[in-house]
Amino acid sequence: MSRRLVTLAVALALVLLAVAPTLAQDDLSGQLEIFSWWAGDEGPALEALIAEYNTLHPNVEVNNATVTGGSGVNAKAVLKTRMLGGDAPDSFQVHAGQELIGTWVVADRMEDLTFLFEQEGWMDTFPQGLLDLISTDEGIWSVPVNIHRSNVMWYIPDKLTEWGVEVPTTWDDFLAICPTLQDQGITPLSVGENWTMIHLWESVAVSQLGTDGWNALWAGEKSFLDDDVVATWDLFGQILDCSNADEDAATLSWQQATDKVVNGEAAFNVMGDWAAGYMMTTLGLEPETGFGWVASPGTEGTFIMLSDSFGLPIGAPDRDNAIAWLQLLGSKEGQDIFNPLKGSIAARLDSDLSLYSVYSQSAAADWQSNTIVGSLQHGAVANESFMGEFPTVMELFLGARNSQAAANASQVVCIQARICQG
Numbered sequence: 466m467s468r469r470l471v472t473l474a475v476a477l478a479l480v481l482l483a484v485a486p487t488l489a490q491d492d493l494s495g496q497l498e499i500f501s502w503w504a505g506d507e508g509p510a511l512e513a514l515i516a517e518y519n520t521l522h523p524n525v526e527v528n529n530a531t532v533t534g535g536s537g538v539n540a541k542a543v544l545k546t547r548m549l550g551g552d553a554p555d556s557f558q559v560h561a562g563q564e565l566i567g568t569w570v571v572a573d574r575m576e577d578l579t580f581l582f583e584q585e586g587w588m589d590t591f592p593q594g595l596l597d598l599i600s601t602d603e604g605i606w607s608v609p610v611n612i613h614r615s616n617v618m619w620y621i622p623d624k625l626t627e628w629g630v631e632v633p634t635t636w637d638d639f640l641a642i643c644p645t646l647q648d649q650g651i652t653p654l655s656v657g658e659n660w661t662m663i664h665l666w667e668s669v670a671v672s673q674l675g676t677d678g679w680n681a682l683w684a685g686e687k688s689f690l691d692d693d694v695v696a697t698w699d700l701f702g703q704i705l706d707c708s709n710a711d712e713d714a715a716t717l718s719w720q721q722a723t724d725k726v727v728n729g730e731a732a733f734n735v736m737g738d739w740a741a742g743y744m745m746t747t748l749g750l751e752p753e754t755g756f757g758w759v760a761s762p763g764t765e766g767t768f769i770m771l772s773d774s775f776g777l778p779i780g781a782p783d784r785d786n787a788i789a790w791l792q793l794l795g796s797k798e799g800q801d802i803f804n805p806l807k808g809s810i811a812a813r814l815d816s817d818l819s820l821y822s823v824y825s826q827s828a829a830a831d832w833q834s835n836t837i838v839g840s841l842q843h844g845a846v847a848n849e850s851f852m853g854e855f856p857t858v859m860e861l862f863l864g865a866r867n868s869q870a871a872a873n874a875s876q877v878v879c880i881q882a883r884i885c886q887g
Contacts, residue, residue: 560844567848742808
């Protein structure tokens with residue numbers, strides 16, 4: 466274990482000792498089912514929270530029900546079956562924003578958590594913009610446990626020096642160094658399965674449309690048929706020509722795409738900052754020396770955000786235990802246990818940044834100073850109706866590389882999802 470991880474473990478242990486007097490409710494008993502997609506390399510952060518919950522509530526048996534698959538692509542399908550079948554878990558992971566509100570809130574399947582936010586004093590400890598994201602006029606619908614950044618480009622500093630290239634600040638810069646890397650047998654950009662392509666696409670789109678154009682797209686004020694959106698698909702195709710998209714991408718998880726960069730097979734990867742948690746916690750790499758990062762090309766000064774959150778389904782079998790879980794998630798102590806291991810930053814404004822890595826400290830600074838926009842792939846800006854069909858649009862583009870056809874299909878999906886005007 467690296468020195469940084471040892472120091473982090475000691476610091477987190479001290480946090481754990483401080484939590485119990487604050488949150489203890491030893492009158493709880495029975496069970497608690499927590500449904501999420503945090504398995505494998507993403508598991509340690511969740512397991513640390515569950516361990517703390519077990520300390521606070523030793524008479525509650527926790528069922529850590531995880532469904533593997535990055536970005537929740539598999540878990541969401543299982544959850545849909547359970548929710549529609551009247552078998553809701555006590556609490557489930559969901560991306561804050563339209564992924565929950567546009568799906569289960571509009572279907573009247575979630576409890577309003579305003580009472581909990583008022584009881585715990587969270588109205589003043591979460592940023593107003595985040596409160597707006599998880600709220601409607603009728604209530605507040607989930608407890609955010611973190612903030613992740615989507616638009617991050619990762620690399621290994623020593624490898625770039627070896628290959629004689631610099632970190633690109635624009636996609637034109639990236640395309641310019643693409644032949645230099647390919648001539649050395651290096652894949653310029655590693656990508657993985659379908660959802661990682663959508664993840665990359667959103668960074669490319671923000672770089673081309675700007676924050677105002679991006680927001681207008683999801684407000685139904687801009688069309689996917691506009692010239693600049695079609696041009697985004699053109700650029701995306703050029704970028705994929707400098708990747709492994711036509712080779713092994715479809716078989717790779719996001720971790721395996723990251724591994725290509727770490728192993729020196731690829732120069733760059735655009736992935737959310739859970740990649741930092743993976744590289745630090747699982748691979749034992751040190752930020753700045755073991756790996757480097759910048760905002761994805763063309764997005765400097767913009768923070769594409771997502772937030773993992775948990776809600777309370779109506780009819781949760783173990784409601785009191787679930788509320789205690791949500792209390793832990795929203796607490797300063799809980800967030801400072803979870804996020805240093807996850808690679809994310811706390812959703813609260815009063816986080817103890819001394820517990821966090823150099824990367825996370827830089828992300829926290831950007832969160833305070835950058836222009837914030839929501840992620841597409843990770844549930845902030847579009848509902849599940851749109852996201853259920855957009856992977857098919859991506860597959861069509863990957864097969865034909867026809868920008869106009871992709872734009873046409875996107876507009877149809879957007880209209881069907883009742884985001885765009887018909």
